[in-house]
Amino acid sequence: MDKTSYKLQVISHKLGRFKLSLLRSGTFWLDGGAMFGVVPKVIWEKLTPADSRNRIKLGLNCLLVQTGDKNVLVDTGICEMDKKFNERFKLEEVNMDNCLEKIGLTPGDIDIVINTHLHFDHCGGNTRLKREKWMSSFPNAKYIIQKKEWEDATHPNERTRASYLSHTFIPVEEAGLLELIDGDVEILSGIRVIQTGGHTQGHQVVLLESDNKKALYLADLIPTSAHIKIPYVMGYDTYPLETMDKKRDLLGKALKEHWLLIFEHDPEVGLGYLEEKENKIKFNPKG
Template identity: 50%
Template sequence: MKWGQFELHLISDGNVWLDGGSMFGVVPKALWERKTTPDKQNRIRLALNCLLIQSGETNLLIDTGCGFKYTEKEIRIYRIEHETDILRELQRFEVRPEEVDFVINTHYHFDHCGGNTRLEGDQVVPTFPNATYIVRRQEYEDANHPNERTVATYFPHNWKPLQERGLLRIIDDDEEIMPGVIVVHTPGHTAGHQSVKVKSEGKTLFYIADLCPTSAHVPLPWIMGYDVFPLTTLEVRKRIYPQAAEEKWLLFFEHDPELPVGYLSKENNKYILEPDIWES
């Protein structure tokens, strides 16, 4: 898809299936079931939609999906489905792993950074050997010092190999990573969670990440049970949504298997989504 000066490509890493109750927090199943159908184990299908941004010779990737470093048991529990993966998808656009210049990680949950590294024999190595990988300091600290509730999703092999090779860049503030691509702190899901604004020729696409994982999560109280600070998520949504609606940002939903993009508008004091089509 052409977006001002940029070429944007949706890069899928397949799907994972997570518990529907956990995905919708305090929303009763009777309501969320109208939006998505759970499997026998009450899990719902979640896409892993990464985004490749191309500008001239520069390739920037936002998030890397869940990758392949899992045990049989983990593959079963999370129902990890790789009908495709980020490397196959990048190949479709003739981008070799060595040609990726930047990787932005919104946060270090395994389904967002698992593709940062890959297995080579029994060694874990960076998937993109020439890239600068970017993460927020708060997220980096929390991932390295997890607590009993967060430990199950933070796997150090997703970032340690980057650090050992000097590929990791830890940032403290919102920053323009390349002209028109700006990371924005959007805490709540985790304290160090960030989203990415892609601005060009008066148009803004917003990679909202887990501030709003699917189009079904647009209503303000539809907040994941996984969020570490759900009330912060609510506050941040109340700050971001009005701006997104007013300035007509195209929202990109990282986990939505059906409807990866749309525009926000307000109707009867509630936010609704006007779906759009991703033209690839």
């Protein structure tokens, strides 16, 4: 995929009364081996080629749901840091404001932010530096996070520490914008979060439903369309067997009920449907 195709920064889709916009807020690169866990490179490199440092390109696809009177943003992309960080993860074209601008919104128009979890490539846009102080990027929003995720992010261990950058979530709490939830919750009518565990204990996905149509934002449960097979689980996951169980459950329902699947880290497509043909499950990208 070349840079020009990523110029299509916003992909819109109507789901019943909801207007969905996939905000492609940039790309970054992570170690291909870590991204595919137990899958050997001879297999995964056919799906997604690695660069000279064994990294693969990933999207930062956030989702905006417009209900008619509320703007809900699911995940906020990555944060740009110092040169070393930006080079390590090869950050490219990172710009959430630009995506919002394309649909005529400013950060002040966001009413609710749902963080699927607090890894820096999912909540990096939660905050920004203003006069040398980290502040909430969305001053009128409440930020919805699982209680377990908050506990893990604020008490990281040796294995999880590198994924949590406190300046991307502590200022949200300090501004009084934090709302912790526990388990599966309907945030607004037709917008439901499901706590999946697996990737992290408090990891959640977002299920949307309107007029008998459903869409599932998969976050790090299934990061790209190359990760649909059940054992294709990232090495980063803290509870990989839990990830597999939840994938089996949700993909089964998605196939049966024709859910739109939305992939946060897919560098090319981002959305599409599953289809069963000759006993094989196929993914059909949309748009």
